[in-house]
Amino acid sequence: MSIRQMAKVRGGAAVAVAAAMTLVLAGCGGGDEKSKDSQKPSASQAQGSASQKPAAPSGGNAKPVEVIATSQGPSGIVVEINAATRDEDGYLTVNGQIKNTGSTPFAQTATWRGDEKSASPASVAGATVVDNAGKKRYYVLRDTEGRCACTTGLTVIKAGESVPFFAQFPAPPTSTTEVVFGLPTFAATPIKISG
Numbered sequence: 024m025s026i027r028q029m030a031k032v033r034g035g036a037a038v039a040v041a042a043a044m045t046l047v048l049a050g051c052g053g054g055d056e057k058s059k060d061s062q063k064p065s066a067s068q069a070q071g072s073a074s075q076k077p078a079a080p081s082g083g084n085a086k087p088v089e090v091i092a093t094s095q096g097p098s099g100i101v102v103e104i105n106a107a108t109r110d111e112d113g114y115l116t117v118n119g120q121i122k123n124t125g126s127t128p129f130a131q132t133a134t135w136r137g138d139e140k141s142a143s144p145a146s147v148a149g150a151t152v153v154d155n156a157g158k159k160r161y162y163v164l165r166d167t168e169g170r171c172a173c174t175t176g177l178t179v180i181k182a183g184e185s186v187p188f189f190a191q192f193p194a195p196p197t198s199t200t201e202v203v204f205g206l207p208t209f210a211a212t213p214i215k216i217s218g
Contacts, residue, residue, distance in 0.1 A: 121177070124183075152203065174188040
């Protein structure tokens with residue numbers, strides 16, 4: 024990744040952080056009542072925090088989550104992609120599950136962070152999406168302190184456990200409807216973009 028590309032990605036992350044801070048500060052002012060709809064963050068702001076994970080379906084009548092792609096990893100670890108959504112703020116958010124289909128706990132998650140050494144340990148910061156048509160690779164967004172806009176805290180996945188994850192990227196052009204998702208140690212897999 025060139026310095027210019029890194030500056031663009033970091034600049035985009037800085038804009039997202041600034042927008043989120045503006046929203047937070049706006050919520051702290053005055054005593055005027057606002058409608059609940061006007062106080063809701065956008066999809067990208069709701070998912071942009073590095074500590075957030077996508078919510079699992081709740082309730083007994085919850086409809087099964089669609090799996091749009093699957094990728095095999097080492098020792099019975101499987102990544103299932105549930106959605107790749109482009110939002111109006113210019114972000115692409117990939118959501119899914121990491122499942123341990125093996126019979127023993129899996130603790131070799133350090134490689135999933137890619138070259139990330141300190142700001143986002145035990146994360147999926149090494150994920151990428153590739154726009155083959157546009158001949159571009161996109162990396163997980165970072166905030167101004169270098170933390171990824173992705174799931175963190177992935178140290179051990181127990182046997183039979185399924186852990187939700189997300190990773191947020193700059194969105195490719197709207198003409199791109201499919202990208203290839205990659206995570207270190209997993210086979211790259213094509214995924215369709217919605218939105």
